[in-house]
Amino acid sequence: DRTLLCDLDEYRPGPFVSTMGRMYGSTHFMAPEEFALGEMIDRQTMVYTMGATGFALLAREGSRDRADWPLSARSCDCLCRAVSDKRQNRYSSPAELLASFVEAL
Numbered sequence: 025d026r027t028l029l030c031d032l033d034e035y036r037p038g039p040f041v042s043t044m045g046r047m048y049g050s051t052h053f054m055a056p057e058e059f060a061l062g063e064m065i066d067r068q069t070m071v072y073t074m075g076a077t078g079f080a081l082l083a084r085e086g087s088r089d090r091a092d093w094p095l096s097a098r099s100c101d102c103l104c105r106a107v108s109d110k111r112q113n114r115y116s117s118p119a120e121l122l123a124s125f126v127e128a129l
Contacts, residue, residue: 029077039066052076052086056109067117074118075106078125098128 045061047054055072057063084092088107093100102125108114115121 029074036065039064041065052080055111057111068111068114070118071106071114071116071121072108074121075103075114078103079107096128099125102128 042058042061042063042065045059047058047065049058053073053076055069057065057069079088080086082094083089084094087093088104090097090100102121105124106114106121115124
């Protein structure tokens with residue numbers, strides 16, 4: 025009854041600083057910090073990826089437009105916050121995103 029995600033291209037057991045600049049992966053799921061050398065890759069990066077995945081799985085054609093979102097407006101707002109380009113606007117952890125999303129449903 026659980027879904028687990030693991031980034032096999034760049035798995036590390038904790039936060040790290042990007043030493044390669046643009047990282048591996050689909051740009052649709054990548055946070056802005058995954059495109060820059062020397063940026064911190066951490067829980068807020070995973071929040072972005074989870075938000076992008078939510079849109080990809082639930083919205084029409086993976087759209088991030090509210091008109092294409094099939095669930096509540098509040099749940100869309102949760103994912104929009106998760107995929108904010110500004111790290112400080114995102115949830116602080118995947119657990120916080122999940123709790124907010126479930127409450128919004």
